[in-house]
Amino acid sequence: MTVNGSRKRETYHHGSLREELVDACVRLIEAEGIGAVSLRRVAREAGVSPGAPYHHFPDRAALLSAISARGFELLTQELAVAVGPSTAAAGPDDVGRAVAAYVAFARRRPAHFQVMFRPELSEPEKHPAVQEAGDAALKVLTDLVDRLGVRDPHALGITLWALGHGLAALTLDGVLTQKAVMWDTDQDDLLERAVRQIGQTLDVRPSPASQAANSDGG
Template identity: 55%
Template sequence: MVKRTSYHHGALRDTLMDACLRLIDTEGIAAVSLRRVAREAGVSTGAPYHHFADRAALLAALSTQGFELLAAELTATRAAATGDPMDTLAALAAAYVRFAREHPAHFRLMFRPELSQPEKHPDTIVAADAAFALLTDAIADSVAAGLLPAAKAEILGLTWWGIGHGLASLWTDGHLEKRSAELGTTAPELVDDILRTLTDLISGPR
């Protein structure tokens, strides 16, 4: 690997984060260490310490980045939605699944328990809350339209998050593609069918 000797301050940080993501994609989170990331990035073993105090700080930064990317994806999806609020909820869940497929290394990091400690990783928690707020806002739209009961808004928000997260995990782990093939469809079509079915069960066919 070609050794890189100079970087713009921000470029080095981005390069290290990209190298870490590649390492997670190819070998898993257990393979990550600052020394190994430095080697993958082609920089000195001391270079990561200019930006990350330790391995946990690097993983937390990537988790924060993941939640920010997810929030951007959900924001764009909600802005583009033209159907009723329940259709928007289905579109948000589909966007969540799509994000996991397009950013598998981020997705594997974002919900690790050691990164969900506000006293240690406040930026990650803030980014996670901002992403989740987009879902709760969409739930509120459905409540305002009379499609969901106000008393169950918080429960339904967690339920919808669980649905999206479950489908995303099944797909990233390869289970959804296997099952969709058995059913004679594709994974994206199966996700859409599941979400349409659930929306109809929750609020009735529209």
């Protein structure tokens, strides 16, 4: 993972040191876990001097906060694509797609996912960009719930978040794989069925006010 000296000089020349350090940290987490992260170790993986990270990150938490914020930004983008335009009508299938996108994000970016929900590591109270990015991701889900016009949007919103996060965590921790083997089924098929079941069983019946509005519009 460590790069050579010529790349080190090129990194400095192009001014991409900050991005290279973030990428190196992500690779390190994926390979060895969060416990392996230190600014010195990340500098070695990025092929730069031990003091170089301090030009961009005063401490380990600052580096992890950058990864966390970026993770939420990417999650926001992927959720937005999954649920479609905020002005379009929504239904149970959109709920399933949102949960599927959440789980897919965690599987593709496990290092980001681990850091995003560890505030004791990224210290969002000191790095407001993390909180802002997290709120933006949650807003995609709350906007989806608003479009459903359900009876209890707050309850559905938190349920949707919990289900997506729970399935993602079970997947990354290997629990879903174990259960798939136990039940003699395919893991991806089991996950797809679970996601589909969420959209079918959640209470997404329109509220009386929503029904009246739709009736007037028709």
